Amino acid sequence: MQDREAKPSPARPVYLILIFGLLFVTWMILSGLFDVFHLTLGVISCGLVTWMSADLLFEHREVSLALRIKQGVRLGAYLFWLLWQVVLANFHIFKLALGSREQVQPQFIRFDTTLKTDFEKYLLANSITLTPGTVTTKIIGDTFYVHAIDDVSAAGLDGEMERRIASIFSNSEEYPPEEKS
Numbered sequence: 001m002q003d004r005e006a007k008p009s010p011a012r013p014v015y016l017i018l019i020f021g022l023l024f025v026t027w028m029i030l031s032g033l034f035d036v037f038h039l040t041l042g043v044i045s046c047g048l049v050t051w052m053s054a055d056l057l058f059e060h061r062e063v064s065l066a067l068r069i070k071q072g073v074r075l076g077a078y079l080f081w082l083l084w085q086v087v088l089a090n091f092h093i094f095k096l097a098l099g100s101r102e103q104v105q106p107q108f109i110r111f112d113t114t115l116k117t118d119f120e121k122y123l124l125a126n127s128i129t130l131t132p133g134t135v136t137t138k139i140i141g142d143t144f145y146v147h148a149i150d151d152v153s154a155a156g157l158d159g160e161m162e163r164r165i166a167s168i169f170s171n172s173e174e175y176p177p178e179e180k181s
Contacts, residue, residue: 020050074168081164082127085156089132092152096133108137109146109154113162117169124165131156 023046031038096103115121121144125136128146133153138145148154 016050020046023049071168078164078168082130082161085161086131089134089153089156093132093149096150103150105150107148107151107154109144109148109157111144111146111157111159112142113144114142115162115166120165120169124162127161127165128157 024042027042027046028034028039031042113121113124115124121139121142125139125144128134128136128144133149134157135147136144137147146157148157
């Protein structure tokens with residue numbers, strides 16, 4: 001028996017068209033320019049990005065549309081929660097800026113995550129960095145290294161954010177099992 005690594009499924013044409021369409025609509029909305037020159041630039045740019053990174057968006061393309069919709073709703077709820085955490089952290093940093101220097105105690109925190117996919121880890125790293133007072137500096141495998149400005153910011157890395165991200169992608173319709181050889 002040969003040892004085979006599980007390889008991601010090749011990008012299907014429908015999937016590539018969907019990714020291109022999402023990128024192009026975003027391009028048009030953000031650019032606001034609808035002349036031939038800018039639309040051509042948009043087509044070229046979105047085509048290149050789709051070609052280079054289509055396999056990065058969803059690791060498991062076999063998941064049903066209903067589950068993707070559930071995940072989208074959960075992600076929206078998570079983003080509202082994250083926005084509230086950013087507001088709270090801004091107030092904390094404001095108080096810290098007006099307080100004494102002794103309150104500022106910069107430190108590095110190292111923790112291991114149980115998140116499985118690169119996208120989940122990416123979402124966690126960016127969520128931490130978006131929250132004032134913390135910055136994800138490095139990820140090695142499942143280990144995160146985060147700089148926190150003080151003890152309160154460090155205590156905010158209690159795993160709640162990670163649990164919420166894990167709940168977005170958890171499901172009763174499990175991902176297809178990997179082939180074992």
